[in-house]
Amino acid sequence: MKIMLQIGLVFGICLLGQIIADLLPIAFPGSVISMILLFLLLVFRIVKVDHIQKKADFLLKNMAFFFIPAGVGIVAEFDAIKNSIPALLVVVVITTVLTFGSTALVVQGIISLQDRLERRRQRKGRPS
Amino acid sequence: MNEIFASPFFGITLCVLTYEIGVLIESKTKLAVANPLLISVVLCIGVIKLFSIPLASFNVGGELVSVFLGPATAVLALAIYLQLARLKKYLLPVLAGTIVGSVVSVTSAFWLCRLFGLDVALTKSMLVKSVTTPFAIAISKNIGGIPSVSVAAVVLTGILGAVFAPLLIKLFRVKSPIAQGVAIGTSSHAVGTSKAIVLGEVQGAMSGVAIGLAGVVTVGLSLLFTGS
Numbered sequence: 154m155k156i157m158l159q160i161g162l163v164f165g166i167c168l169l170g171q172i173i174a175d176l177l178p179i180a181f182p183g184s185v186i187s188m189i190l191l192f193l194l195l196v197f198r199i200v201k202v203d204h205i206q207k208k209a210d211f212l213l214k215n216m217a218f219f220f221i222p223a224g225v226g227i228v229a230e231f232d233a234i235k236n237s238i239p240a241l242l243v244v245v246v247i248t249t250v251l252t253f254g255s256t257a258l259v260v261q262g263i264i265s266l267q268d269r270l271e272r273r274r275q276r277k278g279r280p281s
Numbered sequence: 282m283n284e285i286f287a288s289p290f291f292g293i294t295l296c297v298l299t300y301e302i303g304v305l306i307e308s309k310t311k312l313a314v315a316n317p318l319l320i321s322v323v324l325c326i327g328v329i330k331l332f333s334i335p336l337a338s339f340n341v342g343g344e345l346v347s348v349f350l351g352p353a354t355a356v357l358a359l360a361i362y363l364q365l366a367r368l369k370k371y372l373l374p375v376l377a378g379t380i381v382g383s384v385v386s387v388t389s390a391f392w393l394c395r396l397f398g399l400d401v402a403l404t405k406s407m408l409v410k411s412v413t414t415p416f417a418i419a420i421s422k423n424i425g426g427i428p429s430v431s432v433a434a435v436v437l438t439g440i441l442g443a444v445f446a447p448l449l450i451k452l453f454r455v456k457s458p459i460a461q462g463v464a465i466g467t468s469s470h471a472v473g474t475s476k477a478i479v480l481g482e483v484q485g486a487m488s489g490v491a492i493g494l495a496g497v498v499t500v501g502l503s504l505l506f507t508g509s
Contacts, residue, residue: 163352163355163356164352166355167351167352167355170351170355171351179500180415180416180419180420180422180423180500181416181419182413182414182415182416182419182496183351183415184350184351184354184355184413184415185354185413185415185416185492185493185496187351187352187354187355188354188355188356188357188358188361188489188493189358189493190355190358191355191356191358191359192358192361192362195358195359195362196362196365202359202362202363205356205359206359208352208356209356209359209360212349212352212353212356213353213356213357213359213360213478213485214478215353216353216471216474216475216478217300217316217317217318217443217472217475217476218296218297218300218317218318218321218346219346219347219349219350219353220318220350220436220439220471220472220475221296221299221300221318221321221322221325221343221346222292222296222339222340222343222344222346222347223347223350223414223432223436224318224319224321224322224325224436224440225322225325225326225329225336225339225343226336226340226343226432226433226436227322227326227433227436227437228326228329228330228336229336229429230429230430230432230433233427233429233430233433234403234430234433237397237399237403240394240397240398240399241399241403241407241434241437242437243393243397244390244393244394244397244399244407245407245410245434245437245438245441246441247389247393248385248386248389248390248393248410248411248438249411249438249441249442249445249468249469250449251385251386251389252382252383252385252386252389252411252464252467252468253382253442253446253449253453253464253465253467253468253469254449254452254453254464255381255382255385256378256379256381256382256385256460256463256464256467256468256491257378257449257450257453257455257460257461257463257464258453258455258460259374259377259378259381259382260371260374260375260377260378260457260459260460260463260464261374261455261456261457261460262374263373263374263377263378264371264374264457264459264460265457267371267373267374
């Protein structure tokens, strides 16, 4: 599909996501709703992979770039946090390490358990 | 001079140039700290401070860059869709991981802020540090935090996650690419996900799934802190 149409399709889905977000009684990010919408469109094959492939590749490969202004925006909050910066930094570092570690260990633990169960089931299923 | 800085081209050009410098430094040094996003943010702030450019002027172009965050998050759906078989098979570990991770994030932030004697508003602002910005702003407002502080904490956490993800993977000996992705997305939302995509397709997709799940779980958890 032509790149211009791909751009239009992705932006249109984002607009729809924003409209739904505004209508919802609870606060839910429009970008996450757009992600769910696009996912459903793909699952039900209304949108095909090559309808958005080029646009998606461009956005995903350069995702970090789009966060630059948000990062620079920290300077605006400097006054609000300047007295607590060392404490806040320590909190951010420790919690990020703890969150990463606990998540990774839980996922990896259950996956290896699941794989082991499956292997055992396969062994039992095989005629000996 | 100020009119030039207020042109949308100034902010965009500064972002692109500093980001490319970051990419160059990363490819030359191959150091984890040499993260293009981190380098770009530091250089942009340096330029703004050096020439006393108002943040609002930078943001004229900056907002045009930020607009793409929505579409960039949305197209994660494609990465997730391409990993659908894996996601179905490992839905239980992915769900369990994001729930445990989000609980650890919120409770550890709460107790550490208490430990350092930070005031209630600041503490509440920090609870949402691991979820993506729109979730963080909404939750922070709901529970009586300071949204702008939450945004700063979210961005810092994201950059930290993106920079140290490879190191944390080694530290916790995370071999499974699924576990790597879910851990990155749960601990450092969309900014971390930008690094997960670089690590691999599976990591990127799982990190994308974790952004949404961690956000929803954290909305639920935050209700516990509304009253206190």
